[in-house]
Amino acid sequence: MARIVRSFFARSVHAVAPDLIGATFLFNGVGGRIVELEAYHHTEPAAHSYRGQTERNAVMFGPPGYAYVYRSYGIHWCVNFTCEPKGSAAAVLIRALEPLEGIAKMRRRRGVHDLRLLCSGPGRLCEALGISRVHNGLALDAPPFELHSGAGEVEIAVGPRIGITKAVDLPWRYGLKGSRFLSKPFPHAGEKGVPTFGKDNARTKV
DNA sequence: TGCCCGATTAACT
DNA sequence: GTTAATCGGGCAA
Numbered sequence: 001m002a003r004i005v006r007s008f009f010a011r012s013v014h015a016v017a018p019d020l021i022g023a024t025f026l027f028n029g030v031g032g033r034i035v036e037l038e039a040y041h042h043t044e045p046a047a048h049s050y051r052g053q054t055e056r057n058a059v060m061f062g063p064p065g066y067a068y069v070y071r072s073y074g075i076h077w078c079v080n081f082t083c084e085p086k087g088s089a090a091a092v093l094i095r096a097l098e099p100l101e102g103i104a105k106m107r108r109r110r111g112v113h114d115l116r117l118l119c120s121g122p123g124r125l126c127e128a129l130g131i132s133r134v135h136n137g138l139a140l141d142a143p144p145f146e147l148h149s150g151a152g153e154v155e156i157a158v159g160p161r162i163g164i165t166k167a168v169d170l171p172w173r174y175g176l177k178g179s180r181f182l183s184k185p186f187p188h189a190g191e192k193g194v195p196t197f198g199k200d201n202a203r204t205k206v
Numbered sequence: 207t208g209c210c211c212g213a214t215t216a217a218c219t
Numbered sequence: 220g221t222t223a224a225t226c227g228g229g230c231a232a
Binding site for chain 2: 227228230
């Protein structure tokens, strides 16, 4: 369980994303294991950074290893980790955690008891961890953030991203195969109307 | 300026 | 299955 340092993020967003599955993500000591995330890059139209820099997305255009926090649908907060060298405007959206630390606090903040409803979704996990606008732009290798790499091999599921209407065919959603804490199940390879993303929609992380 | 559309969620029918 | 909540960005007028 090595501590993740900022240089970890200075790689392709598609190298960072699967490496973060199984990693531990804590915010002020509250959080859990990352089981789902999505990659975004300024070259594809689903990314906030696609149309260039604005006040909201400025952190995406900065150096890797920082938190990009944005307001979703005017209601929720969502957190991304910036990746790749400055200027790539690439990031991973943290979509779901398996709750491990500070569960009582997360239940209080979310107003629900069911473990599966605490952090299964980008808006839910920010509410559970207490992440909001004021944390936008903070470095990920210093408090209140704490990231540790996972131990051992895990099977990674791959599929299309959730809740977007552009670039819908890119298989840029990554998950821990079989986890009960995903925001949605991954479509089975060959399922009706579902494109196949590689053999069995999964691969083994090494 | 005004209008439409979201990287969502919970509460409806 | 559908819809409301609510605000910042993008673009037309």
